[in-house]
Amino acid sequence: MEPLTKRQAEILALIRKFLAEAGRPPTRAEICEAFGFSSPNAAEEHLRTLARKGAIEMIPGLSRGIRVLKTPRGMDAAEPGLPVVGRVAAGSPILAEENVEERYQVDARLFSPGADYLLRVRGHSMRDAGILNGDLLAVHRTSEATSGQIVVARLDSDVTVKRFQRRGHTVRLLPENPDFEPIEVDLRREPFAIEGIGVGVIRTRPR
Amino acid sequence: MEPLTKRQAEILALIRKFLAEAGRPPTRAEICEAFGFSSPNAAEEHLRTLARKGAIEMIPGLSRGIRVLKTPRGMDAAEPGLPVVGRVAAGSPILAEENVEERYQVDARLFSPGADYLLRVRGHSMRDAGILNGDLLAVHRTSEATSGQIVVARLDSDVTVKRFQRRGHTVRLLPENPDFEPIEVDLRREPFAIEGIGVGVIRTRPR
DNA sequence: CAGGCAACTGTTTGGATATACAGTATTCGG
DNA sequence: CCGAATACTGTATATCCAAACAGTTGCCTG
DSSP: OOOOOHHHHHHHHHHHHHHHHHSSOOOHHHHHHHHTOSOHHHHHHHHHHHHHTTSEEEOTTOTTOEEEOOOSSOGGGGSOSEEEEOSOOTTSOTTOGGGEEEEEOBOGGGSSSOOOEEEEOOSSTTGGGTOOTTOEEEEEEOSOOOTTOEEEEEETTEEEEEEEEEETTEEEEEOSSTTSOOEEEETTTSOEEEEEEEEEEEESSOO | OOOOOHHHHHHHHHHHHHHHHHSSOOOHHHHHHHHTOSOHHHHHHHHHHHHHTTSEEEOTTOTTOEEEOOOSSSOOTTSOSEEEEOSOOTTSOTTOGGGEEEEEOBOGGGSSSOOOEEEEOOSSTTGGGTOOTTOEEEEEEOSOOOTTOEEEEEETTEEEEEEEEEETTEEEEEOSSTTSOOEEEETTTSOEEEEEEEEEEEESSOO
């Protein structure tokens, strides 16, 4: 998005505020009133500029036909909420369309660092970490992890959730359930990638 | 709010949908188009009825001057999201202002039945049910529970989370951790009330 | 069976709104 | 110093829109 001048940013902020408080986009006249303009054309030209720069969309002929488009960062404001990723097809990117089951609107402030998606956990290997079969793991996308963190890892073509431990060329993926065995990966010989780190859990039904 | 007829509920649903998808309230004409009406007066009369019944507000003279008012259950537009209840002061209602730490916007569709608030769980007595110290328990407000459900119960002036079991005049509150002892309550002699049932869990940091 | 209500059709009107056109002042890069 | 862009004033107008008025149909209730 092209950069906005200070005044243009003020206009955009007003549109957002109006939308949030009144539940409808402002008219040219209402923008004028808010800023003290005496001509509706002042508002009209600001709107045209904002539309040209990609900040808003104007629907011709409609009253209050203003739409605020995506926010500067976080390209995916068009699809609000966090995507729920189920079984990940072998070889496909984790957020590929085919893997997304649904989207849930969840407050970003809940997790830090912020969650990028929710992964539906299969199996009981993380039971003792309080992550049960069917739970949604809130995942922050990153390829870096430190020992002790819970990671979403990709092995060959399998995606798994385990506690991460690294020693030199060896990565150990530790389950949190004595019934399961740790996985050892030799980074020099086997494919391995971290898809993200666990930053939270959402369980949608009680146990 | 006065009950709506089927048709009126459809109109209200359309307004909500329009608002969510287009980002602005519909005009009379747009309502007509959506339902196949050939007279704007059909929409006008529906809107008047909805306004009279308290479902919407109409601002006279303004184009698209429709506001959807609070929905029947606990989520009013003024205070969006679910309140987080921390330590509950003895004797005070669980949702009293002083007990609410914060509010988080969380998609209502996540839980069924719907969650009314989030209770911050203290202690480890429900560890084996995957509810850890510091977790947020999503609670559906009700005073009824069936055996086996996880309940938020009030004993004397203490609020606790346990698995519910009832036998005649006796209620047993079962922890999910062998280090803790079950609590027995004789309903004829001791104060006891169910505040709600657990419908989900949110953990905001990994373990 | 009369009367009320829900759910429409059809028409009209004044005010609300978007939008074009004609100017003015200021700033800024070339 | 000139042209372009920003940031406005002021005026005008076709169209959008809310809202009123006059009917119709079917259903339910007393």
